[in-house]
Amino acid sequence: MNKQQLVESIRTKKNFLCVGLDTDLSKIPSHLLKEEDPLFAFNKAIIDATRNYCVSYKPNLAFYEAQGLVGWNALIKTVNYIGDSHFIILDAKRGDIGNTAEQYAKTFFESMPGDSVTIAPYMGEDAITPFLKYENKTAIVLALTSNPGAADFQLIESNGTALYEVVLQKTASLGNTDNIMFVVGATRPEYFTKVRAIVPDHFLLVPGVGAQGGSLEEVYKFGANTEVGLIVNVSRQILYASNGQDFAEKAAVVAKDYAYQMNKLMEHA
């Protein structure tokens, strides 16, 4: 699914929920551990249960890589199982010099059918541009993240402009609103106004609602644009809603509730 189809899907489904597949072998229900591929069995059940209540899935690659070959295999099966009905975000946070970035782009946009990949901007322009050469694919660049450490470097100001603002300006100039999106954490809703002053039309991938404590209402109030322009990710709160036989059912309840809240916000906009 490309960005235009994502916009259409948000309009049709009336939500902008992304289910983050941070699938942790030590947290999934124990009855799944006897399956041949527990990671995929868990994801398949979660996807079946939440498909109608979200527009996007975001596998977090760390959790798959940690399981070695078995994990990579589960990741590939998961991405294929999601298919083209949802916007697939491969949360990899890669960033490297040009010839290496090309290899990463090849991995996520050719070897794997990802629609988008998250990118760390520290290394600058040539770490980002190789991802922009693919039609119908999107680079999602870290701007202001949701974690405590975000303040260490991203908020450092130079002549009144914070680093994350420079990253927004510089990166936006490299592409367009179809092939670039930004990560902006929900834990700092007061910054959404500043972000929108620089990138009014780009989509923002918003982590930090749920387990990390960010407010969906505030994110929508300060972050939404005419296309909605938001993908709000919830991971742990959905995935681990229950660790019993009913985990998928309970996950669906939480996802459905988020979708409902989003629907309300969109109706009142």
Added chain:
Amino acid sequence: MNKQQLVESIRTKKNFLCVGLDTDLSKIPSHLLKEEDPLFAFNKAIIDATRNYCVSYKPNLAFYEAQGLVGWNALIKTVNYIGDSHFIILDAKRGDIGNTAEQYAKTFFESMPGDSVTIAPYMGEDAITPFLKYENKTAIVLALTSNPGAADFQLIESNGTALYEVVLQKTASLGNTDNIMFVVGATRPEYFTKVRAIVPDHFLLVPGVGAQGGSLEEVYKFGANTEVGLIVNVSRQILYASNGQDFAEKAAVVAKDYAYQMNKLMEHA
């Protein structure tokens, strides 16, 4: 091999060369493509030929990931084949929030027998600290990289201090000279004096000599400390010295020449 053993190895071998295993399936000699695992066959031959002329190997994960499961398998075989005689740097440039960073640390320090992993600092403290909890392992944090885009963000100054300097200061305060090293590119030798003013005792991983044009002499002049404190990486110039049957022999000639130049620099220090 831990950092203390690396220091010993540099002293004994009288060089500080790292061979970067950026093994690109489209660049390796065509006669290897009929092997069952061409990536590993190439690496094995390169490792056999260069073992005596270097103290470290640095597989660049992008090139393995781009080949999917086959690539991950070749990476694991390569790391195991290198063994404990060299300092193994997994060049992954990972960086994510705490619970995700823990998964990456698990991947590279438990699932795989890496001695060190490269880390992108954009997300701050909690992206780095999970890697510091492992004894005898090292996090190598990007400070000032060798690529053109490094200037986009890393050189931005706030009150006279550049971002890369803040990264050095902040990161150094999180650990010690055994569990933290920094990436500083050889393409900007004029900055080594500034780097050494902040982190006189840390090891620096230095890319950018060779294909990228940095000068080994200048890096040594401005960057060496009493333990040498440098790991200079050369990738393409060694790996692709020839693309015929003699590729490993020719790679050894280039590696041996670097080792010789390093030996001379160390003798005259």
